[in-house]
Every structure is written in C-alpha cells, then in structure tokens.
Amino acid sequence: MSDFAVLGLFDSADALLAAIPKVKASKLGRLEAYTPYPVHGLDEALELRRSPLGGMVLGMGILGALTALAFQYWISAIDYPIVTGGKAPWSWEAFVPIMFEVMVAFATFTAGLGMLFLLNKLPFFGHPVLGTKAMRGITRDRFALAIEADPGLDAEAARTALLAAGAGEIEVLPAPPGGPFLTSDFVLRTLGGIFVACTVAGIGMYWAIKLVPQVIPVSHMLDQPRLNAQQGSAFFKDGQAMRMPVPGTVARGYLPVAAATQEAAAALVNPLPTTPEVLALGKRAFTNRCAVCHGPLANGQGSLGAAYGGKPANLQAPQFLAYPDGKLYWTIVNGKNAMPSQAADLSTDERWAVVHYVRALQRAQNAKDEDLP
Amino acid sequence: MKAETSTLDAGLPEVLREVPLTTGPVSPGSLDDQILSVTETKPPRKWFVAIAFTSLLAAFGFGFIGYTVYTGIGVWGNNSPVFWAFDIINFVFWVGIGHAGTLISAILFLFRMRWRNAIARFAEAMTIFAVMCAGIFPLIHVGRPWLAFWLFPYPNQRALWPNFRSPLLWDVFAVSTYFSVSAMFWYLGLLPDLASMRDRATNKWKKLAYSIVSLGWHGAARHWQHYEKAYLLLAGLATGLVLSVHSVVSFDFATSVVPGWHMTIFPPYFVAGAIFAGFSMVVIVLVVVRESMDLKNLITDRHLEVMNKVILGMSCLMGYSYAMEGFTAWYSQNAYLHHTFLNIIGGTYGWAGWLTISCNILAPQLLWLRKCRTSYFWMILVACSVTVGMWFERFVIIVISLHQDYLPSAWRIYKPTLVDFAILLGSFGLFFTLVLLFARVLPVIATTEVKAILPGAQPTHGGHHE
Numbered sequence: 001m002s003d004f005a006v007l008g009l010f011d012s013a014d015a016l017l018a019a020i021p022k023v024k025a026s027k028l029g030r031l032e033a034y035t036p037y038p039v040h041g042l043d044e045a046l047e048l049r050r051s052p053l054g055g056m057v058l059g060m061g062i063l064g065a066l067t068a069l070a071f072q073y074w075i076s077a078i079d080y081p082i083v084t085g086g087k088a089p090w091s092w093e094a095f096v097p098i099m100f101e102v103m104v105a106f107a108t109f110t111a112g113l114g115m116l117f118l119l120n121k122l123p124f125f126g127h128p129v130l131g132t133k134a135m136r137g138i139t140r141d142r143f144a145l146a147i148e149a150d151p152g153l154d155a156e157a158a159r160t161a162l163l164a165a166g167a168g169e170i171e172v173l174p175a176p177p178g179g180p181f182l183t184s185d186f187v188l189r190t191l192g193g194i195f196v197a198c199t200v201a202g203i204g205m206y207w208a209i210k211l212v213p214q215v216i217p218v219s220h221m222l223d224q225p226r227l228n229a230q231q232g233s234a235f236f237k238d239g240q241a242m243r244m245p246v247p248g249t250v251a252r253g254y255l256p257v258a259a260a261t262q263e264a265a266a267a268l269v270n271p272l273p274t275t276p277e278v279l280a281l282g283k284r285a286f287t288n289r290c291a292v293c294h295g296p297l298a299n300g301q302g303s304l305g306a307a308y309g310g311k312p313a314n315l316q317a318p319q320f321l322a323y324p325d326g327k328l329y330w331t332i333v334n335g336k337n338a339m340p341s342q343a344a345d346l347s348t349d350e351r352w353a354v355v356h357y358v359r360a361l362q363r364a365q366n367a368k369d370e371d372l373p
Numbered sequence: 374m375k376a377e378t379s380t381l382d383a384g385l386p387e388v389l390r391e392v393p394l395t396t397g398p399v400s401p402g403s404l405d406d407q408i409l410s411v412t413e414t415k416p417p418r419k420w421f422v423a424i425a426f427t428s429l430l431a432a433f434g435f436g437f438i439g440y441t442v443y444t445g446i447g448v449w450g451n452n453s454p455v456f457w458a459f460d461i462i463n464f465v466f467w468v469g470i471g472h473a474g475t476l477i478s479a480i481l482f483l484f485r486m487r488w489r490n491a492i493a494r495f496a497e498a499m500t501i502f503a504v505m506c507a508g509i510f511p512l513i514h515v516g517r518p519w520l521a522f523w524l525f526p527y528p529n530q531r532a533l534w535p536n537f538r539s540p541l542l543w544d545v546f547a548v549s550t551y552f553s554v555s556a557m558f559w560y561l562g563l564l565p566d567l568a569s570m571r572d573r574a575t576n577k578w579k580k581l582a583y584s585i586v587s588l589g590w591h592g593a594a595r596h597w598q599h600y601e602k603a604y605l606l607l608a609g610l611a612t613g614l615v616l617s618v619h620s621v622v623s624f625d626f627a628t629s630v631v632p633g634w635h636m637t638i639f640p641p642y643f644v645a646g647a648i649f650a651g652f653s654m655v656v657i658v659l660v661v662v663r664e665s666m667d668l669k670n671l672i673t674d675r676h677l678e679v680m681n682k683v684i685l686g687m688s689c690l691m692g693y694s695y696a697m698e699g700f701t702a703w704y705s706q707n708a709y710l711h712h713t714f715l716n717i718i719g720g721t722y723g724w725a726g727w728l729t730i731s732c733n734i735l736a737p738q739l740l741w742l743r744k745c746r747t748s749y750f751w752m753i754l755v756a757c758s759v760t761v762g763m764w765f766e767r768f769v770i771i772v773i774s775l776h777q778d779y780l781p782s783a784w785r786i787y788k789p790t791l792v793d794f795a796i797l798l799g800s801f802g803l804f805f806t807l808v809l810l811f812a813r814v815l816p817v818i819a820t821t822e823v824k825a826i827l828p829g830a831q832p833t834h835g836g837h838h839e
Contacts, residue, residue: 033594094538115603123588141401
C-alpha cells in the first residue's frame with residue numbers, strides 16, 4: 001500500500017507560513033495545512049480558491065424570501081381568502097416579517113449545513129490525518145503541513161523537503177484502506193434498515209393516532225356535560241332528557257288549515273300565483289306523492305291501484321273539474337276514504353302548488369280549441 | 374475569529390497599545406488544559422448542591438405546569454380583560470434574556486470586538502437556554518399544548534390555514550427561526566472545540582461520542598476557509614435576526630389598538646430592553662462562573678467592566694424610551710393614552726411602574742463610577758435590580774395596559790395566583806439547571822476562538838497579506 005501523505009509539524013503559525021513557499025518549490029504534491037485555529041494568510045499561501053459560500057447563501061436567502069412570499073400569497077389570497085382586519089387579500093406588507101424570518105432560516109442552514117456537508121464533506125471519520133499521532137497536537141497547539149499525493153508520493157523526498165523547511169517532527173500517513181462502496185451486503189443492510197424504520201414508524205403512528213385522543217387530559221374535551229336525545233335524566237320529573245314542545249307550538253311551514261270540515265274549506269283561496277316555478281314545484285310534489293295512485297295524468301290509473309285493488313279518485317271526472325281549490329287542499333291535508341294525510345310530507349306551499357298542478361292537468365286533458373295559442 | 378494583527382503596536386507609546394485580552398501567561402496548550410480538563414474531572418460538591426437546588430425548583434415548576442395542563446389555564450389569575458399576564462410577561466422576559474447572547478456572539482463579532490471571544494460561548498448557551506424557557510410559556514398558554522402544531526401552516530384535513538396577517542403567527546416564525554439559528558451558530562462554534570476534546574479523551578466511549586459530534590473535524594486549511602466564511606455569514610444573519618425577533622415580539626403589542634401598546638417606538642424600545650436584561654443576566658452568571666471555575670485570567674476584570682458599560686448605555690436608552698412613552702401620551706392629546714400613562718405612575722399598579730423606573734433607570738446610574746463597574750457587590754446589585762426591573766417592565770406594559778382600556782365597565786384588577794409564581798420560579802430553575810449542566814459538559818470558553826487572539830497566535834511576517 002502506498003503512502004498517502006507526509007506530515008511535518010511546526011510550533012508556530014509563523015514557522016508554518018514561512019515553510020510553505022519552500023515546500024511548494026519542491027513540487028512533490030498537493031499541500032494542505034492542519035491548524036488548531038484559522039491562521040491568517042494561510043489561504044493565500046496555499047493558493048486556495050475563494051469560498052463559494054457567500055454566493056450560495058445569497059441565492060438560498062433570496063429563494064427563501066420568495067418562497068415565503070409565494071406561500072403566504074397563495075394561502076391568503078387564493079386558497080383561503082379570508083378578510084382579516086379589513087386587509088385586502090394581497091396585503092404584502094403583512095407578509096414581510098415572515099419573509100424575513102424564512103430568508104434568514106434558509107440562508108443560515110445553507111451557510112451551516114452547506115459548509116459542513118457540501119464544501120467540507122463532513123461528517124467523514126476516515127480521513128487519514130485523524131488516525132495520526134500528530135492529531136492531538138493539531139487540535140491543541142501544533143501546526144502541520146502535509147504533502148499529499150495519491151498515488152505516487154515520494155515519501156523520502158517529501159521528508160527531506162519538510163525537514164529543510166524547518167519541520168520539527170515528521171510523520172508518514174499510510175493511505176486509507178479502500179474498497180468498493182456499494183457491495184451487495186451494504187445495499188441489503190441499508191434496504192433492511194429502511195424497511196425496519198418504516199415499519200416501526202408506521203406502527204408507532206398507528207397507535208399514537210389511536211391512543212392519544214383517549215389519554216387524559218386530551219380526552220377531557222370528550223367529557224361534555226350535556227343530555228343527548230332519547231337519554232334518561234334524573235333532572236326532569238318524567239325522567240326523560242327530551243322535552244315536549246309547549247302546547248300550541250306550530251312547526252315552521254306547517255300552519256294548520258283554517259277550516260274545520262271539507263265544506264268549510266271550499267272558501268279557501270289558493271295563495272300561490274300560477275308561475276312556471278310554482279307549477280314545477282307542484283309537478284315534483286305530485287309525481288313524488290300522488291301519481292303512484294292517481295296516475296301521472298290524475299285520471300285514477302296509477303300503478304299501485306291494480307296492486308291493492310283500491311279505486312283512487314279520477315280527478316278528471318266531471319265532479320272534480322268543478323271542485324273548489326280549498327276542498328282539494330283539505331283532502332291533501334286530511335286524506336279521504338282510503339287516502340292518507342299528506343300533511344307531514346308536503347309543506348303548505350307544496351300542497352297549494354299540487355292544487356295548481358292538478359288544475360293544469362285537468363285543463364290539459366279537456367282542452368278546447370280556444371286553449372291553443 | 375479572525376483577529377486583526379497588532380503589528381502597528383510596536384511603534385506606539387505604552388498608553389496607546391492594545392490591552393491584552395487575557396492576563397497572566399496563557400498559551401494555546403495551557404488554555405486547553407484549563408478549559409477542556411473541566412469536563413474530564415468529577416464535579417465538586419458545591420456543583421451537586423447547586424444543581425440539586427435548581428433541578429428541584431424546575432421540577433416544582435413543571436409540576437405546576439402539569440397541574441395547569443390537566444386542569445386548564447383557569448388556575449392562573451388571567452381573566453377578562455387581562456387575558457395576557459404572567460405567561461406572556463415571562464415569555465417576553467426570557468426571549469429578551471436570550472438576546473444578549475446573540476448580540477455578544479454576532480454583533481460584537483462583526484464589529485471585531487475581540488474581547489467577546491472569551492464570553493461568546495457562554496452567552497450563546499444562555500441564549501439557547503433562555504429561548505427554551507421562553508418557548509414554554511406560549512405553549513402552555515394555548516391551553517392544549519398537544520395541539521400547538523396547529524400554529525404551523527401545513528396542509529390539513531380541516532382545510533384551514535393560519536392567518537399570516539397576525540403578529541402572533543409572525544412570532545411563531547421569529548422565535549422558532551431564532552432558536553434554530555442560535556443552535557446552529559452555537560454548534561458551529563463548538564465544532565473545533567469538540568474535536569479538541571475528542572483528541573484529549575482517553576475513555577473509549579467518550580472518544581466515540583466526541584468523534585461523532587465533532588463530525589471528523591481535523592482542522593484542514595481548506596475546511597477552516599469555508600468555516601470562517603460560514604461563521605461570518607452566520608454572524609451577519611444572526612445580527613439581522615436578533616433585531617427582528619424582539620421587534621416581532623413587540624408587534625404582538627404594537628399592532629393592536631390597546632392604549633399603551635399601540636406605539637411606533639415599541640420595536641427599538643423592546644430590542645434595547647432585551648439587550649439590557651440579557652447583559653445583566655450574563656454579568657450575574659459570568660461572575661459566578663469565573664469565581665467558581667477559576668477563569669479570572671480569561672474572563673478578566675476588563676470584560677466585566679465593558680459589560681457594565683453596555684448595561685449603563687442601555688439603561689440610558691431605556692430612560693429615553695420611558696420618557697418618550699410619557700411624551701407620546703401627553704402629545705397625543707388622547708384621553709385613553711393619558712389614562713394609561715397615569716396608571717403607570719399612579720394607578721393600582723403604580724408601585725410596579727415606579728419599581729420599573731427605579732430598577733432600570735436609577736440603579737444602573739451607579740455604573741458611571743469606575744468603582745461600581747469593577748466591584749462585584751455593586752455590579753451584582755445592579756444586575757439583579759435590572760433583572761427584576763425588566764420583568765416588572767413587561768408586567769407594566771401588559772397588565773396595566775390591559776386592565777383598564779376603553780370601557781370602564783370592562784375594567785378589572787388582575788391578581789396572579791400561586792400557580793403563576795410557581796411556574797415563573799420553575800422557569801428560573803430550568804434555566805440555571807441547563808447552565809450548570811452546560812458548565813460541566815461542554816467547554817465554557819471557546820478555546821479555538823481565544824487561541825486565535827492570543828499574543829503571537831497570528832503570523833506577523835511571511836504571509837502575502839502585508
């Protein structure tokens with residue numbers, strides 16, 4: 001195995017800096033210095049390129065600010081446009097503080113993690129210098145200059161050059177043992193690890209979502225002092241949680257008919273006008289509730305009539321053509337003979353609309369020439 | 374970290390030469406032996422006594438936090454119209470304490486104040502611990518802390534988004550960014566020191582642990598180059614951030630219409646107050662640390678004197694802000710504002726107003742005297758009085774403004790409960806427990822940064838930068 005580098009140790013930053021031009025002249029390999037703290041002028045002496053971190057941070061900072069702006073705009077003006085404080089959806093002034101914070105967060109993580117992971121390629125625990133005897137001095141108070149060339153380092157020449165430049169001690173670094181990175185064993189282990197991690201996380205989430213709502217005090221929100229319908233209660237004398245409405249209570253849209261008998265109802269007048277909307281409402285109600293017995297043409301030929309043998313009224317019969325609106329209405333509300341009341345299923349408006357619709361059917365079945373337009 | 378070389382000093386008369394930043398013989402090696410060895414020895418008995426006391430205090434506080442979460446925040450004194458009280462006071466107080474750390478580590482770094490290298494590490498750690506303490510309070514104030522993630526904008530089943538026009542949401546972003554940036558800044562500074570500790574460690578497990586956290590740092594010149602750039606950039610970013618964070622905290626108040634809150638002076642006034650309170654806390658802790666850990670050669674008398682000068686300057690700024698508050702109230706010709714200001718100096722809580730003024734404005738004037746700036750007794754007295762005063766300043770701003778605003782029918786006197794005080798004490802316990810742990814586990818002084826500014830650390834010739 002060839003050697004990776006030869007390391008010379010110096011006692012001061014001055015000595016290190018003075019040695020660099022001399023060693024550089026020998027042209028034996030790449031020069032690298034290892035120091036306990038940043039030493040002034042080392043970048044220039046080693047002819048390092050300027051760090052590109054500034055540009056990266058600037059770019060990511062701008063990206064962060066724009067991301068925050070776009071995100072806030074999309075949420076506040078497009079996806080969830082709620083007016084708060086009388087501000088317009090596009091009130092960009094209010095978005096500035098978060099833009100700033102997100103910009104700083106993007107820039108900071110670029111500076112910190114970009115420096116560590118991208119530029120310095122850390123974490124890396126296999127660098128040859130980490131295993132040397134000199135390392136203890138390097139992080140303490142010694143300054144090391146290394147000639148690195150892999151492969152083909154002339155270790156003897158490097159040692160001579162470093163000693164000539166004033167190095168106190170010399171250490172030769174063996175090359176790190178290399179091997180293929182992607183072995184099948186490694187891939188299998190990685191995939192297995194990912195599988196185990198996903199399984200553990202999945203099972204954990206399942207139980208977390210299931211159990212957390214039942215844990216005190218989270219479950220306190222479920223504990224509400226109230227009575228449910230159909231429940232018993234010791235609070236009321238009758239032992240029931242539900243209360244009966246006050247006598248005389250009338251449900252909305254279900255005013256009782258102001259007539260005691262069908263004869264008295266003859267005086268009622270249909271309050272609805274004959275408009276296409278009212279007729280449409282009447283048609284819908286008639287189709288749903290009446291047509292099954294009375295037939296779609298109100299002639300008593302409904303599909304159910306044959307099945308149970310009843311005789312629903314033929315509303316096209318002459319006596320019904322002259323029937324007052326109020327009596328039809330009364331029948332819808334109270335039922336007649338075998339016909340049950342429809343009051344629970346049709347509101348007041350729907351009942352009167354049905355009356356209009358029956359009148360329209362009667363006229364259609366007994367049309368005269370004058371009815372043609 | 375880059376120190377200006379003092380090549381010019383040679384030709385200068387004695388009085389004009391730079392004062393050394395350390396006293397006595399200090400070399401890079403002796404520095405490591407002094408600072409890093411602390412973590413390698415068993416802590417003394419007094420440390421155990423101290424941490425037992427502070428962790429008991431913290432446990433006491435957390436017990437009452439548990440009680441609050443279990444029962445509901447009705448156990449506090451908060452009630453209409455004083456919906457914000459101890460919880461928000463403590464939040465603003467602790468965030469403010471944190472600001473000194475960032476000021477020392479970032480702003481003084483940008484100004485090339487090299488003396489800050491010795492105290493930066495400690496101050497940054499205090500920032501992180503203070504922000505942790507601060508974060509507790511809004512969290513428990515929401516009542517159901519397990520749902521606090523609702524504050525963050527994430528796509529959810531409820532199809533709801535938070536309100537980006539609310540300063541409370543700005544606060545969520547500001548404080549969480551502040552915490553993560555401070556942690557990043559702190560960790561980057563710590564990295565070379567962790568590498569030193571790795572190379573010193575003799576115990577196998579310690580070596581493994583330090584190896585992992587130091588990420589394989591080996592001090593290569595190519596790494597230092599990027600590292601220094603990153604540190605400089607972070608300092609610049611943290612400077613803007615620290616000014617923004619307490620400004621955003623002040624927006625919680627300033628953007629409302631409550632008399633006494635709705636003022637344009639609030640952002641700079643809050644930032645100055647934060648630095649003021651933070652420096653006082655740093656002075657208190659530094660005095661204890663340099664005495665108990667024998668660091669007088671690194672944290673010199675001069676450090677404390679400069680810190681005290683900053684406190685004095687900030688005190689004068691605070692005096693100006695208080696006067697400006699009164700002037701604004703008078704000049705506004707607004708009856709509600711007049712009433713609020715008169716409440717500060719003469720209402721039910723008038724004593725709190727005067728306590729604030731005497732602790733924050735009058736007591737620090739002692740620091741004009743050199744004797745007080747260099748005497749432990751006086752500087753601790755002033756620092757403690759500022760800490761108390763700044764807590765009461767937030768009490769004055771929050772409680773006095775809220776308890777009597779526009780409608781007299783809605784006025785009410787606020788009384789804190791014992792639970793309020795217990796949680797406040799608990800937050801102090803948590804803070805000092807973390808500080809004590811930090812002092813034994815990690816290097817309290819950034820050895821790498823101090824090495825770089827020792828005499829002779831930087832080359833005086835031979836480079837290409839002359």
